[in-house]
Amino acid sequence: MASGARTDSTGVREWEGRRRMPAGDSAAQEASRQLALAAAHDRAAADARASASRYGVASATEQRTAAALAPLAAAGYHLLADRQWPGSRRAQVDMVVVGPGGVFIVDTKAWADVTIADDRIHRGQEDVTDDLMTLADLAYRTEGELAEVGLAPGEVHAVAVLAGRSGVDERVGPVHVVGDRDVLRQIARRGSRLGTRQVDAVLARCLEWFTHVAGPAPVSTTLPEPVLPAPRGPVLLTAGEPLLTVDEPLLSEAEVQRAMLEGLMAEPVEEWMAFLHPTQARIVRRSYNGPARIRGAAGTGKTVVALHRAAYLARTREGKVLVTTYIRTLPDVLRQLLTRLAPDVVDRVEFAGVHETAKRILDERGVTHRIDGRQIASAWTAAWGKVAGGSVIDTDRHEQEYWHDEVSYVIKGRGLTRWEQYADLPRLGRRHRLGPQQRRVVWLLYEAYEKELRDRGVHDFADQISLAEAELRREPPTGRYTAVVVDEAQDLTCVMIRMLHAFVGDAPDGLTLVGDGQQTIYPGGFTLAEAGVSVAGRGSVLDVNYRNTREILQFASLLVKDDEFADIEGTTARGDRPTQVLRSGPKPVYVRCAGEADRQRRMVLRVHEVVAEVGTNFGDVGVLSLSRRGVEAATEALKKAGVPVVNLEKYDGVPVNRVKVGTIKRAKGLEFKQVLVVDLVASWITEKAEELDDVDRERRDFRLRELYVAMTRARDGLWVASI
Known part of the structure; x- marks a missing residue:
């Protein structure tokens, strides 16, 4: 050992040349050190006791939540308890509920003195909104995972359960906050949104996403971990709140039955809405x-x-x-x-x-703007008489309606205000070519029509759009x-x-x-x-x-198989074709009728035939026509036969057990189990495009597209009648 140094009994080397402390000073310093160490241990012990208390409370309250939700198992729900929080090594998810009502990520909070206001939640004076937002974030990530099996966004719910509370039904952002006495009812009331097959697919993905916690989370301590007894008896949540016992039922048997019945009686949602x-x-x-x-x-x-x-x-x-x-x-x-x-x-x-x-x-x-249908029609008639009547565009090849569409959709609909804009304009979707002389007359007709509208103090519907667009440009x-x-x-x-x-x-x-x-x-x-x-x-x-079934789609697609149209992205397209058609069914029925009376008789007979099928009622049937006249004739015939009817112009989406009758335009965006197309003319299907001039071909293209729209509204069956 080197000279001048020694090692004491504790193994610490001291230099002999260093000045030594007096014995009293050394003892005082050691006493202070031990007191500080004891205080540190006291703080650690207090922290450990507080942590143990929190875990004990959490364990009891989570058990209560699980017990409250247990009746859902009888309704096809799966309760996944104590799952790993995806992406975290230690955090756990109290409960994941998967069933007909969707997916619910449940977190129980033993919080007292809770207030919710302005989309924030406070625990006493402490803002704990961020605690709930982590739950919301997990629900959002889970939503993305489950989208891979087809679960629709919005079918994953973040639920925070306040232990010992009842009558709570609040929201903090996307998180639903309820009492532990309310959570069963809140989940059950979602009713049936997923079928058994969908629940199985979602459950399988959830079991992969929320892995099972193998054991308790590790405890970081320098002392042996204490052995704690299992919680039993009353657990005090907070001062001033009632004692809660794990074994004490949250809801009575009658309350559970009412909650479950409410869920079972909730109107089922079509599977396509949720999956x-x-x-x-x-x-x-x-x-x-x-x-x-x-x-x-x-x-x-x-x-x-x-x-x-x-x-x-x-x-x-x-x-x-x-x-x-x-x-x-x-x-x-x-x-x-x-x-x-x-x-x-x-x-x-x-x-x-x-x-x-x-x-x-x-x-x-x-x-200021004024829409008056009679005055608009009068303005058009006057303009036509002054400018277009007897002109190069006044022929038997096009009715006035064609030129009204030219003014309303091509000129006003595209926001043209100067002759130069229209003179060389590519008239997308209009097959009938216009020469310079014809275009000049059309433009003069437009100007005359605008003057007639102004003289009458009215606007048409295209003006209404233009005025609004100009307002938004003026003041965004x-x-x-x-x-x-x-x-x-x-x-x-x-x-x-x-x-x-x-x-x-x-x-x-x-x-x-x-x-x-x-x-x-x-x-x-x-x-x-x-x-x-x-x-x-x-x-x-x-x-x-x-x-559609394969049979319906194949029948309808024959109408537009050669159709070309100008796409809004600036290309000429032939239409998208589905790569898969998932369903099959009976072939569409096409009948040639002896006349209008025969067609109406057959239509009524067809309605009675389809509603006799299991699972089809009057409200599942759509009777569609190209014209208002056809709608009126079909409505009269059905009413005379005692068939309940609702016009699509008055249909607001509320389920009603009445046959829906309307024009094809009104049926866009809708679907029906059974569709009847009732005013077809046989020659519309048999005429060949290559044998038509551009005027008749344009008319044919629009008519066939409209019929295609009507036929593809049909889900299970299609019936088409012509004369």
């Missing part, structure tokens, strides 16, 4: 860095995806979501569907037709809508798209256009570039047909 194809579920959740387009052939679930996407956007961002479409009556039907599909967010989604939306803008901005809206979802987007005009785009601009996920160019039944085609909208690289295609 999608994984491709559909991923599109619903997909984020686009700007305007996006979702397209697909008839029957591929575009409207379903549009509704789910609206609900998803409403859940994941602040502000309201606008769902709009051209058909005036469709928004009411869509609102009813969303009420069943996503009741938690239906109040944050606004449904309105494009014209209703435009009117509201003008009313709020104080812009701020924060009215966080997103806009457009169903049947192919039916809108260029100015309509510009108006809706103005609400959200190019914000991520701001504008979603949903539709199918094959189902375009209005003239006046345009490109999104004209509207100032780009969806480049932000498109999705649905290619599996879920609605």
Whole structure:
């Protein structure tokens, strides 16, 4: 050993040359050190006792929650307790409930003095909202995982249970906060949203996502871990609150029976509302860095995806979501569907037709406008008489309606205000070519019509859209809508798209256009570039047909197999074809009738035949016509035969056991188990496109597309009658 140094009994080397402390000083220092060490142990012990108390309370309260939910097992639910929190080494999920009502991630909180206000939750003076947001985040991640098996967004619920509480039904952001006496009823009331097959698929994925906790979480301590007795007897949650016993039932047997009966009696939701194809579920959740387009052939679930996407956007961002479409009556039907599909967010989604939306803008901005159908018709008649009557466009090849569409959809619908804009305009979707002289007359007709409207102090519906769009350009809206979802987007005009785009601009996920160019039944085609909208690289295609049988789709597709149309993205397209058709059924029935009376007789007979089938009633039948006259004739014949009827113009989506009768345009976006198409003329099907001139071919194209729309509304059966 080196000179000048030694080692004491504790192994610590000291230098002999160092000055040594007096004995009293050394003892005092050691006493202080030991006292400090003792105080540290006391603090650690106190922390350990507090932690043990918390775990003991949690154990008891979690057991109570599990006991409260146990009756759900009899209704087809699976209760997964003490699962690993995905992505965490130590955190656990109290309970994951999987069953017909969806997926519920349940976390029990033994909190006292809880207040909820302004979307925040406080425990005493402490804001504990972030604690619940971690649960919300887990639900969101789980939603993404389960989308891979087709569970629709919104069917995963974050539930915070307040131990020892009853009569609690609150929300903090996306988290549902309930008392432990209320949680059974809250889950059971969801009713049946998933079938057995869907529950099995979701359960299998949940077992992979939420792995079982093999043992207790490790405890970090320098002392031997104490052996704690199993909790028993009363556990005091907090001072001033009642003692709770694990074995004490939260609900009486009668209360449990009432809660379960409420769930069993809840109206079942169609499986397509809660369980999608994984491709559909991923599109619903997909984020686009700007305007996006979702397209697909008839029957591929575009409207379903549009509704789910609206609900998803409403859940994941602040502000309201606008769902709009051209058909005036469709928004009411869509609102009813969303009420069943996503009741938690239906109040944050606004449904309105494009014209209703435009009117509201003008009313709020104080812009005077007047719509009067009689005065509009009078203005058109006067303009035609002054300019077009006897001119080069006044021939038997086109009725006045054709030229009215040219003015309303091509000129006004595309926002043209100068002759130079129209002179060389590619008239997308209009096969009838116009020479310079014809175009000049059409433009003069437009100018005369505008003057007649002004002289009468009225506007037409195209003016209503243009005025609203101009208002939004003059003063851009701020924060009215966080997103806009457009169903049947192919039916809108260029100015309509510009108006809706103005609400959200190019914000991520701001504008979603949903539709199918094959189902375009209005003239006046345009490109999104004209509207100032780009969806480049932000498109999705649905290619599996879920609605129609193979037989129905094959029959309907014969009408449009050679059809070409101008797509809104600026290309000439032939229509999307589904890669899969999942269902098969009876062949469509096509009958040639001796006359109108024979057709009406056969129609009534067909209605009685299909409602005699098991699972089909009057409310499942749609009788569709190209014209209002056909609707009136069918309605009269059905009523005379004692068949209950509702006109599609008055149908708002509320289930009603009446045959739905209406024009094909009113049926867009709807579906029926059985469809009857009642005013077909046989020659419309037999005429060959190559033998027609451009005038008749354009007329034929639009008519066949409309019939295609009607036939593809049919889910199980199709009946077509011609004379």
